[in-house]
Amino acid sequence: MKVMVPVKRVLDYNVKARVKADQSGVDLSNVKMSMNPFDEIAVEEAVRLQEAGTATETIVVSIGPAKAQETIRTGLAMGMDRGVHVQTDEDLEPLAIAKILKAVADAEGAELVVMGKQAIDNDYGATGGMLAALLDWPIGSAANSMSIEGGAISVVKEVDGGLQTVKLQLPALVTADLRLNEPRYASLPNIMKAKKKPIEAKTPADYGVDTTPRLKTLKVTEPAGRKAGIKVEDAAALVDKLKNEAGVI
Amino acid sequence: MAVLVIAEHDNVSLKDATHKTVSAAAKMGGDIDILVAGKDVKAVMAAAAKIDGVRAVIGVDHASLERQLAEAMETVVVGLMGNYDAVLSPDTTTHKNYMPRVAAKLDVQQISSITGVESADTFVRPIYAGNAMATVQSTDSKKVVTVRATAFPAAGEGGSASTSESDAGLGALKSEYVGEELSKSDRPELTAAKVVISGGRGMGSGENFKLLEGIADKLGAAMGASRAAVDAGFVPNDWQVGQTGKAVAPALYIAVGISGAIQHLAGMKDSKVIAAINKDEDAPIFTVADYGLVADLFKALPEFEAELEKAGY
Incomplete structure (x- = not known):
C-alpha cells in the first residue's frame, strides 16, 4: 500500500507570531520555520506503517517555496522513501492545496493519505477534509490511534466528548491529532541518507490546478489585548473579589 | 439572501452552540433556516423552531445520520445548498469533520472558526493560535463558514419557525460508526459552562x-x-x-x-x-x-x- 503524507513548512511552534506594521500579515522574515507539528505526527505514522510492512512505499509531499524542500528532507530523514515538491511562492489556500494534493495522490496511486489535522499558521483545519471529498474517500479526522486490517482502517478519533471509533474502507484519509504517536528525532546517519533520497520537482501548473485565491485578506491585526489585573493577598481576598467586585460567582 | 445554520445536537437536545451560530448568521443579514440532521430528531427540531429570527427548520431524519458522520453530512448539506447563499455551523468536532468536504464539493474556500462578522462576505478569524486576527473577504458565490460559538451571544427564544422534513438522499457510505467512549461527568459541558x-x-x-x-x-x-x-x-x-x-x-x-x-x-x-x-x-x-x-x-x-x-x- 502506498502511503502519502503532505507536509507544510510553518512558523516554528515555539516562535511567537508578530503582525506586520502594515497589517498585511504575519512577519515571516528571519524567523525559524519548521514542519507543522501535526504533519510530523503524520510522517511518524507513515514510517511506522512502513516498518510494520503495511506500507510498501511512503511519499512525502510539500507545496510551497524553494525552502519547503528542507521540510521534505526532514520527512525523508525520519524515514519516508521519497519526496514530491510542488513549488510555488504564493500562499495557497486549503482548497487549492487540496486540488493539487488530489492530483498528486491520483498520479502516485496513493491508497492512504495521513496528514496533520490543521496547520498551526492559518488554523483552517480544512485541507484534509477537502482532499478526502475531492478524492471521494472516507475520512477519519483527529486520529488518536489507527489500525489497518484487510481493506479497511479503524480510526479512533478525538471528539468533543471523548473518543469515537469509525471504520473506513480503503482508500481513505486520516488526519493526525497530537496523541496518535510521538514523532522520532532523525538520527545523523538518517539525515545524511535523506540527502540522497529523490525529490521530484513540480509546479501547480503541472497538475492543471487554478490556484487563484478565493479570499482577500483585508487586514491582519494584533488581537485585542487583555490588561493584567491585580494580585490578591490570599484565597479569602480572591473569593471576596470574585463575589463582590466581579460578581461572577 | 438565505443562510443555512446547522444545528448542534445529540438527537435528544438542541445545544446552545446552535443559538450562538444563529447570532453570527443574523449579522450577515437575510433569512435564516436551521438544518437538524440526525435520527429521531423531532424534539430537537421543535426546540430549533423556537429560536428568535429563524424562518424555517428543516429536519433530515435518517438512521445513517445518528452520528452525523462526515460523508452522510456532506451529502445532506450539499444537497440543500442550491437554496442557500451561505452555510454556517459551530466549529465543534462534529462539524469540523464534514464542513471542509461541503466546501470542496461546492468549490468554495471554507472560512474557519470565525469570531466576528463584518458583513455578508467579510469575517474575522483568529490565525496563529489567536496571536493575530485576520479579516477576510470571500469572493466565492457561496460561503462555507464555521463559527467559534463562544465569540457570539446566544440568540433568544420566542420564535415560531415553520418545520418540514427533507429526504436524506443517502446512498451507500464508505465509513461506519463502530463505537464511542465518552467521558461521563455530571458537571456542565466545558464550552457551555458559566x-x-x-x-x-x-x-x-x-x-x-x-x-x-x-x-x-x-x-x-x-x-x-x-x-x-x-x-x-x-x-x-x-x-x-x-x-x-x-x-x-x-x-x-x-x-x-x-x-x-x-x-x-x-x-x-x-x-x-x-x-x-x-x-x-x-x-x-x-x-x-x-x-x-x-x-x-x-x-x-x-x-x-x-x-x-x-x-x-
Missing part, C-alpha cells in the same frame, strides 16, 4: 485534580486542563483548553498551576473574568488574569475551597 476551573502541569498528577473537584462542585464549574497537563497524562484530552483543544469563554475562568502558554491563552482569553493561581509570579498567565494569587496551589486550593464554604457556596 465557570471553568482548569489545572496545568503545576497540578503534578492526575490524582491532584481532586483538589479542583470540590471547588468545581461549589461553583457548578466545568473542569478543564492545559495541554501540558493532558500531555503529561493527568487528565483526558477532551478536557484540553487551547488552540489544539477547546475554546471557552465563560463568565469566570480559574487557571490553576497553568503557566499561560500562547496555545492555552488562545483557548480562554475571551473569558469575561480570569483568575489565576500560580506560585511563579512571573508566569505569563498573570498578564491576562484579572485577579492573580501568587501561591503554592497545594496550600491555596484547600483555602480557596474553605473560603467559598464560608461565603455560603
